[in-house]
Amino acid sequence: MKRRRLLTRRDVAVVAVMLGIPLLLEAFLIWGPALASVGLSFTKWTGVGGVQLQSCDSLPSVPGIPQPGCLYGVRNYEQAFTTYPDFWPAVRHNIIWLLVFVCFATPLGMLFAVVIDRGIRGSRIYQSILFLPVMLSLALIGIIWELIYSPNFGLVNSLLHRTGDDNLIDWLGDPSLNLWALLVEASWRQAGYVMILYLAGLKAVDPALREAALMDGASAWQTFWRVVFPAMRPINIVVMVVTVIESLRAFDLVYITSGGNPLKGLELLSVAVTQNIVGETQRIGFGSTLGVILLVISLVPITLFLYQAFRREEARS
Template identity: 30%
Template structure:
């Protein structure tokens, strides 16, 4: 009986982990292959497996919606990644000072991660709405010339998404940076202090170079967050005004489920997947190189 129970205790974790993992991998793989195949067919409202070559890809690349969406993605992605990393690093450095109430502040900064993108977009949409948000509040206080109507301004709408995304993602970056800062060898910091280095030099010359791999990991994760952004945009601006804040994920949904052009939507989805691959493959190569270098040192 005891031997059977021990055997069951060894098997149970595998039964809990592997079946859901294999089902998820099969789901992703099967539908990725199917979407790729459909992107080369004449499918419209319903699947039509007649071969169309790269016609759907050339049509999507020539589409004004796709061109604007990718331009917006470059703007949004660059601003979001840079600001989220900067804010996250700043918060991590401040918390790393062993301040009183550290757990409380860490919880507050991490709280946005627990909020869905839909809720985040909805609340920030209220704040940016000139009729009920910050602009109305300031007007009610007597400053009637104040303007904060980014959500209806074609030139600024994309930056409303940046602000909401940074608020949502900077806590995640902070958590990773803080873990990296806490992993730095204390002897290195003490040696720098003995040499007379101040706090600024310690962080810029000792601590931050040491956690270089953390920077790469945060960069890659934030980039893939940016590329996949969909629900935040839908809840905040719905891609408007016009196409001012449309991102590629919205174009995929528009072509596949609203226009009934399944082949072109699948082509857009494959190109979006290719964008993720461009980000993830160099990171995988970097991690493999890092592991080989570590093994060589040992």
């Protein structure tokens, strides 16, 4: 009978260090700020002075002297939903961003992965070219596309012969066009990201499944949708979670395009959070409220999708 090896004190110490340090870093860098944002969302604070644990109504307002932070209750949330002018446009634009990613960028990335997985000639070159935008920072992508969309000498207007002063198209300054122009930029990067994820999923599919489907007379289309795609359920979950997160945390492209200033047509929740926390107003309490709302919005679809996915997995097993 094989004896079970007991862990020594040294082993326990090594495991504790290897697990404890990442957990402490995650708690300090992620969960700590998240919980602090939740607490600050119930306050009225400009970042000057401390936060006093008393109602803002009980503090005297002295002209010329900044009022210290105080408890504001749920009034920040009421203002966000009722009087803040950029909130509902930002929610609508984030939903549009998500729909474009789900309906366009993700299927395009899947198509790239399927074509490259078939081993076409030069597939490694195509894979590198399509993955190149993922390796670039979003700030650099914003600068590149800002040159492409330039009204006077940009590539798009040059191809459309719209470089004259009387027929220029301001792709990034026109509120009816700038969101869609940025979605092209974001989809260009997102498609390459999704392609890599699906390529990993396709490599993990058992080749015997495809061979069995082909022997049964299934076409390539039927083989993919009836056999290969269901076998990639774990990758599908990862792709959907990544898509939701990427669409809700969109910030860099908008910030580079607008130069840090709010532009009509480019209202997003992440941009509103930044403008209120580090902008001229520095309403840290209200900015934290918007951050909490963004967190809740992102958690709801991810939680529901994961619950349904794991529930189906348990039902099958």
